[in-house]
Amino acid sequence: MVSDLILMISRGIILGALLSAAPALAQSIAEKVEVCAGCHGQDGKPIDTALPIIWGQQAGYIYIQLRDFKRGDRKNEIMQPIVSSFEKDDMLAIAEYFAQKPWPNLGQPRSPKDVAQRALGAEHSVGCTGCHLEQFQGAGTTPRLAGQSQEYLAKTIADFRTRARGNNPGMSDLMRATSPDDLAALAEYLAGL
Amino acid sequence: MNRHSIACATLFGLGYTLAASSHAQEVPNPDQWTPPREAKISPVTQDQLNAADKDTTNFLLTNVNYAQTRFHPAKKINRDNVKNLHVAWIFQTEVKESLETSPIVVDGVMYVTTSFSHVYAIDAKTGEQLWHYNHKMGPVTTYCCGPNNRGVQVLGDKVYLATLDSKLVALNAKTGDVVWKTDIADPELGYSETMAPTVVKDKVLIGTNGGEYGIRGFVRAYDAKTGKLVWNFDTIPEKTVGVWATKDATGRDMHRDIQAEKDQLAKIGDPYQKLGGGVWQNPAVDLATNRIYFVVGNPSPDLDGSPRPGDNLYTDSLVSLDLDTGKMNCYFQYIAHDVWDLDAASPPVLVDVKDNSGKTIPGVIHAGKTGHIYVHDRKDCSLIRFSEAMVPQENMWTLPTKEGARMLPGANGGVEWSPIATDPGQDLAYAINLHQPMHYRVENSPYPNGKLWLGGAFTAIPGEKQSGNITAVNYNTGKIRWQVKTPEPMIGGILATAGGLVFAGEGNGKFAAYNSSTGKELWSFRAGAGVNAPPSSYMVGGKQYIVVGAGGNTQVNFRRGNNIIALTLD
Numbered sequence: 140m141v142s143d144l145i146l147m148i149s150r151g152i153i154l155g156a157l158l159s160a161a162p163a164l165a166q167s168i169a170e171k172v173e174v175c176a177g178c179h180g181q182d183g184k185p186i187d188t189a190l191p192i193i194w195g196q197q198a199g200y201i202y203i204q205l206r207d208f209k210r211g212d213r214k215n216e217i218m219q220p221i222v223s224s225f226e227k228d229d230m231l232a233i234a235e236y237f238a239q240k241p242w243p244n245l246g247q248p249r250s251p252k253d254v255a256q257r258a259l260g261a262e263h264s265v266g267c268t269g270c271h272l273e274q275f276q277g278a279g280t281t282p283r284l285a286g287q288s289q290e291y292l293a294k295t296i297a298d299f300r301t302r303a304r305g306n307n308p309g310m311s312d313l314m315r316a317t318s319p320d321d322l323a324a325l326a327e328y329l330a331g332l
Numbered sequence: 333m334n335r336h337s338i339a340c341a342t343l344f345g346l347g348y349t350l351a352a353s354s355h356a357q358e359v360p361n362p363d364q365w366t367p368p369r370e371a372k373i374s375p376v377t378q379d380q381l382n383a384a385d386k387d388t389t390n391f392l393l394t395n396v397n398y399a400q401t402r403f404h405p406a407k408k409i410n411r412d413n414v415k416n417l418h419v420a421w422i423f424q425t426e427v428k429e430s431l432e433t434s435p436i437v438v439d440g441v442m443y444v445t446t447s448f449s450h451v452y453a454i455d456a457k458t459g460e461q462l463w464h465y466n467h468k469m470g471p472v473t474t475y476c477c478g479p480n481n482r483g484v485q486v487l488g489d490k491v492y493l494a495t496l497d498s499k500l501v502a503l504n505a506k507t508g509d510v511v512w513k514t515d516i517a518d519p520e521l522g523y524s525e526t527m528a529p530t531v532v533k534d535k536v537l538i539g540t541n542g543g544e545y546g547i548r549g550f551v552r553a554y555d556a557k558t559g560k561l562v563w564n565f566d567t568i569p570e571k572t573v574g575v576w577a578t579k580d581a582t583g584r585d586m587h588r589d590i591q592a593e594k595d596q597l598a599k600i601g602d603p604y605q606k607l608g609g610g611v612w613q614n615p616a617v618d619l620a621t622n623r624i625y626f627v628v629g630n631p632s633p634d635l636d637g638s639p640r641p642g643d644n645l646y647t648d649s650l651v652s653l654d655l656d657t658g659k660m661n662c663y664f665q666y667i668a669h670d671v672w673d674l675d676a677a678s679p680p681v682l683v684d685v686k687d688n689s690g691k692t693i694p695g696v697i698h699a700g701k702t703g704h705i706y707v708h709d710r711k712d713c714s715l716i717r718f719s720e721a722m723v724p725q726e727n728m729w730t731l732p733t734k735e736g737a738r739m740l741p742g743a744n745g746g747v748e749w750s751p752i753a754t755d756p757g758q759d760l761a762y763a764i765n766l767h768q769p770m771h772y773r774v775e776n777s778p779y780p781n782g783k784l785w786l787g788g789a790f791t792a793i794p795g796e797k798q799s800g801n802i803t804a805v806n807y808n809t810g811k812i813r814w815q816v817k818t819p820e821p822m823i824g825g826i827l828a829t830a831g832g833l834v835f836a837g838e839g840n841g842k843f844a845a846y847n848s849s850t851g852k853e854l855w856s857f858r859a860g861a862g863v864n865a866p867p868s869s870y871m872v873g874g875k876q877y878i879v880v881g882a883g884g885n886t887q888v889n890f891r892r893g894n895n896i897i898a899l900t901l902d
Contacts, residue, residue, distance in 0.1 A: 198471040199471045199472045199473060202471055202472065203472070203520075210781075212780075212781065231471060234471060235471065238471075260794055262889075263792060263794075263889070264791045264792045264793070264794055265789065265791055266791075266792075266887075266889070268886065268889045269476075269477055269478065269886055269887055269889070270476075270784075272356075272357065272429065272478075272479075272886065273357075273429070273884075273886070273889065273892050274356065274357075276355075276356035276357070278355045278356070278357070278448075278473070278479055279355075279469075279471070279472065279473030279474065279475070279479070279496070280472055280473060280474050283356075302777075306780070306783065307780065307783050307784060308775075308777030308778075308780050308783065308784070308785060309544070309780070309783060309784025309785055309786045310784065311775070311777065312773070312775040312777070312786050312787070312788050312789045313786070313789050315773075315775060315789070316736065316771075316773050316788075316789035316791050317791075
């Protein structure tokens with residue numbers, strides 16, 4: 140219910156931003172990113188824990204997600220209309236803009252030892268750090284996971300497993316090879332880093 | 333719209349500029365304390381490179397010489413005195429991430445690289461920094477197994493580097509300034525570079541990564557002076573079907589459903605455009621015949637064969653080309669239609685070998701992820717023999733399943749990208765191996781536009797012990813001469829020297845010297861981070877040094893560091 144309300148508010152904010160922001164080509168990057176704060180937070184902390192932190196996220200990753208929203212490879216009824224008018228240079232500039240912002244601290248607690256051990260066991264089996272790197276900071280088109288919202292991580296993992304999130308089948312394959320309990324531990328562990 | 337947005341707009345107004353991202357593993361504001369200094373080297377000539385196998389002073393090529401023997405002729409450090417080996421200096425790079433560099437040494441100047449494609453020129457005697465090239469990385473990088481870089485090569489007055497964002501760069505060897513830069517391929521489609529270029533006869537030879545992303549692989553030659561493309565060889569030809577091989581190079585059945593593949597081929601056509609076939613490591617160059625030899629990696633997607641009917645030529649193959657034209661001379665495929673990612677990554681080595689009649693002929697050997705060393709006739713690439721397995725093999729070739737099928741070796745090998753060494757005087761090849769029991773799972777998904785495309789997952793089996801080994805194989809008999817077991821899987825490389833030694837490091841930070849005839853450990857050192865890079869050897873002022881990177885490894889997740897460690901005797 141709360142999420143629905145947030146969604147409605149977000150849509151209102153976004154619609155307002157879109158209506159006031161035409162024509163797209165004339166927009167500065169500053170104008171283009173105004174809309175983002177409506178959901179992803181004015182201070183980098185998303186207004187809903189089911190939404191991702193994008194401040195301080197890897198630029199390559201943000202760019203690829205914007206590109207995929209535009210292409211329809213990643214489905215999201217809010218994001219797709221926002222990015223529909225963006226060109227590649229816009230998306231790269233927006234990605235760089237957010238990448239330069241400081242990563243916000245959501246204050247999520249360190250996971251208990253047993254959860255951490257389970258998470259690291261799963262990591263060792265799948266090899267998450269092979270892409271997300273040792274401290275789960277990501278690089279290039281691989282996202283930072285450390286300190287990301289636990290709820291968002293859990294939802295994303297679930298969406299990869301069902302292929303509801305379809306823009307990275309390799310991730311889907313890896314998540315499907317891992318048990319839900321292990322993945323829950325991973326989400327909790329990563330959020331607390 | 334809100335205060336934050338106004339703040340954002342203000343920030344832009346105050347001069348926001350688009351800048352390349354640095355990475356969390358890179359120290360911000362590097363080089364504040366180190367003004368650049370000139371690296372005083374003489375231009376490296378082709379004659380010098382041709383004679384690198386006899387050059388005790390320098391370390392000119394990634395694998396010592398064009399034959400890639402990794403046998404360095406210096407012998408001041410030997411079996412008798414290696415026990416006294418000690419640290420000469422430690423150089424700390426500004427990047428704490430996987431180190432896979434092969435240090436190159438020219439006239440007392442060392443060139444090393446780090447993850448994210450940094451290059452450092454260092455005084456090889458003192459460890460002082462001369463200059464640092466901090467590559468301005470594009471925002472899009474797509475790569476498997478870590479943001480690695482395996483090194484550079486020098487020819488003339490230029491240092492050649494291939495970068496993670498798939499560019500080829502020539503630097504001024506004295507200053508580190510960019511002389512020219514060329515785009516190799518589009519990183520957004522899954523292409524990246526981690527290998528060191530091989531430079532020969534004014535050509536810069538480079539392959540590509542991307543076998544996990546549905547690329548179409550290649551080896552290319554660029555003009556060393558200008559960066560212009562000279563030739564391109566697609567490692568994936570337009571006809572990839574082959575001969576419908578049902579057995580691997582060792583004669584074992586691979587359980588292919590040939591009829592199902594033929595039906596699929598009739599439906600979808602030849603899958604060559606997204607079939608993978610990366611080339612991870614340097615080609616060997618046969619200067620006498622003007623031919624190069626390299627190995628081609630796995631098909632895309634790794635574990636799901638259904639979108640790619642046929643043998644998937646020339647994946648998992650040894651390939652030989654003419655150096656001047658890039659035209660193929662011969663090939664040999666180890667595993668047709670690979671669905672285990674047990675591909676070919678370790679660089680091939682040119683040595684004289686005995687053929688099956690006992691006659692000595694020019695040969696080429698390659699250590700596979702399967703755990704075998706394969707011995708070929710250099711003339712036509714044909715297989716002469718394969719060695720005993722250096723690692724446990726079980727259930728080969730069980731097909732991957734939805735639930736996960738257990739098979740050994742695991743998908744990292746055997747021998748991964750790690751270069752082997754040889755000692756031609758002993759007919760021995762030295763390889764470092766991984767033992768990682770894995771489950772192989774298959775999933776089906778369409779080509780994902782340059783994203784990770786594994787077609788399943790290979791997962792280490794919880795509770796099953798992993799380990800590694802150093803193995804010496806007689807390539808004229810295929811028999812294992814000696815083997816040293818290590819507590820963790822081994823990745824990084826190995827060096828043999830005329831001092832009767834081999835040097836290799838482990839993920840737990842141990843770096844050791846072994847008697848090359850017996851495998852007896854003669855000396856060791858703890859580096860504090862994974863030693864997962866190939867060692868080099870060189871001499872300055874009459875002293876021999878051994879140098880190695882200790883930066884850990886992304887792929888197997890060994891402890892990271894940022895140290896280049898040089899060792900010598902008093």
